[in-house]
Amino acid sequence: MSRRFDAVLVAACALALAFLALPLAAVFLRVSPVELFAQLGNPAAVDALLVSLKTSLIASGLVLCVGTPAAYLLATRRFRGRAVALTLIELPLVLPPAVAGIALLAAFGRRGLLGGTLDALGVSIPFTQAAVVLAVVLVASPFYLRAAIAAFESVDTGLLEASRTLGASPARTFRRVALPLAAPGLGAGATLAFARGLGEFGATIMFAGSLQGRTQTLPLMIYAQLDRDFDVALAVGALLVLVSLAVLLAVKLLPSWTRFTSISPSRSAPSTSL
Amino acid sequence: MLLGALAALAAGCGGAGGDARLTVFAAASLAEALPAFEPDATYQLGGSASLATQIREGAAADVFAAASVEHARALREEGLVEEPRVFATNRLAVIVPSVSELASVADLARPGVKLVVGAEGVPVGDYARAALAALGASDVLDNVVSEEDDVGGIVAKVVLGEADAGIVYVTNVAPAGAAVRVLELPPAAQPAIEYAVAVVTDSDSREAAEAFVDRLLGPEGRAALEAAGFGLP
Structure with missing residues (x-):
């Protein structure tokens, strides 16, 4: 009986893996490694890779700086409107990217909600790399916030209280106890958000447009190449799959690495504050 | 059962049935003119080049209407469409x-x-x-x-x-x-801008596709194109 159940589980798992891997395998069957690496000599592909990496890194920095304290608040305090805040955070996850693009234009566009204010300050966001960064922040930050809230919630509140009773300030408790203990979860969330940001397409093309070397990211370049040279689109697509795979693999390897480096300071933190 | 449903969806999209609507792959600039001319067809609108790529990759199209003769001619040379015919001009x-x-x-x-x-x-x-x-x-x-x-x-x-x-x-x-x-x-x-239309060689409804192209080149098609602001060849 249990053997038959196991067989069902294995079959379902094999089917899922085959379905998820098949389209990606098909890309690599059509692109030889030589063609893939030849794209590193294609100026448009290199420009797109650099724009993608630069905007995703800046967006990740913003998400980490603002998202980490915000997630700590949402994870450790109970207040009115908390459920609404948590729902708002999840909304961009299910929003069609085109809607995200329209929403960004409605907010930050020249005729948008803040358009007049920004214009008075001499700032124009659409068609700039700042627009790409905002699009990436909008679609990628929920991935980090959700992971960060879960990571802070799983920190033993007893340890936080112990730190406070031993005289550490709330800020010091956050820095020396909560942050190191939540680090593996924060790292995983940050990497996932970074990978999602690399793949961002719909909001970017509406809000930032597409111009080589300025706002054309890898996904935008792949879409543009569909019109010109399908083989180049395939090769750059394969390149993006490899970059994303490397980022996700880093998530899997990260926990063992952060556990090793982060637990020792968190153990010594309370003793030094005595 | 779910796989059966998926297969049914795929067949529906392929337009395999006898009374299936014609599927026309048309340049985005034809978005108003063609549906006004023939409301009973399914239109896939997009950039001419990406539509050509989709046809190359086996998309089930019956008619290809491109915003440049070049894109239709390229598919003709690959044997994917029949002889393209110029049906409209633009500025x-x-x-x-x-x-x-x-x-x-x-x-x-x-x-x-x-x-x-x-x-x-x-x-x-x-x-x-x-x-x-x-x-x-x-x-x-x-x-x-x-x-x-x-x-x-x-x-x-x-x-x-x-x-x-x-x-x-x-x-x-x-x-x-x-x-x-x-x-x-x-x-x-002003460059010379000519639109070309061709029947897709692998179409399941060749006769209906040919009739569509003939009507588009005839008085009915010319009137609809002119109303939408196109020039006529």
């Missing part, structure tokens, strides 16, 4: 938001003007570059802030007021309504 227009201060095409070269054009390899983008070259105004391209993959993206960014100007087809102007105004391009700068 370029520079559109600006109706509140714009820009008064002539020469103003496009002003510093800080945000111009949106089609990407290279996209018909409307190639035509725009040819027109600017004919005007001796290729430096206007320094003001390009976005290279779009189809004409719809250009119109949208001008209508929204995010771009200061866009180079599109004359036939895009009326559907965009009062939000935009046209800057005249000198006639000498």
Whole structure:
């Protein structure tokens, strides 16, 4: 009986893996490694890779700086409107990217909600790399916030209280106890958000447009190449799959690495504050 | 059972049935004209080049209507479509938001003007570059802030007021309504823009596809195209 159940589980798992891997395998069957690496000599592909990496890194920095304290608040305090805040955070996850693009234009566009204010300050966001960064922040930050809230919630509140009773300030408790203990979860969330940001397409093309070397990211370049040279689109697509795979693999390897480096300071933190 | 449902969906999309609607792959600039001419067909609208790529990759199309003879001819040489026929002509227009201060095409070269054009390899983008070259105004391209993959993206960014100007087809102007105004391009700068239509060789409904093309080239099609602002060959 249990053997038959196991067989069902294995079959379902094999089917899922085959379905998820098949389209990606098909890309690599059509692109030889030589063609893939030849794209590193294609100026448009290199420009797109650099724009993608630069905007995703800046967006990740913003998400980490603002998202980490915000997630700590949402994870450790109970207040009115908390459920609404948590729902708002999840909304961009299910929003069609085109809607995200329209929403960004409605907010930050020249005729948008803040358009007049920004214009008075001499700032124009659409068609700039700042627009790409905002699009990436909008679609990628929920991935980090959700992971960060879960990571802070799983920190033993007893340890936080112990730190406070031993005289550490709330800020010091956050820095020396909560942050190191939540680090593996924060790292995983940050990497996932970074990978999602690399793949961002719909909001970017509406809000930032597409111009080589300025706002054309890898996904935008792949879409543009569909019109010109399908083989180049395939090769750059394969390149993006490899970059994303490397980022996700880093998530899997990260926990063992952060556990090793982060637990020792968190153990010594309370003793030094005595 | 779920797999059966999926198979049924795939068959439905392929248009395998006897009374299936005709599937027409058409350039985005035909978005108004063709459905007005034949409402009972299914239209897949997009950039001519990406539609050609989809047909190459085996998309189930019956008719291909491209914004350039070149794209139809390339598929003809690969044996994927029958002989293309020119059925309409078009002209370029520079559109600006109706509140714009820009008064002539020469103003496009002003510093800080945000111009949106089609990407290279996209018909409307190639035509725009040819027109600017004919005007001796290729430096206007320094003001390009976005290279779009189809004409719809250009119109949208001008209508929204995010771009200061866009180079599109004359036939895009009326559907965009009062939000935009046209800057005249000198006639000498107008490139020859010809639309070509062809029956897809692998079509499941060859006869209906051929009838569609014949009607499009006939009085009925010519009237609909003219009403939408196209020129006639």
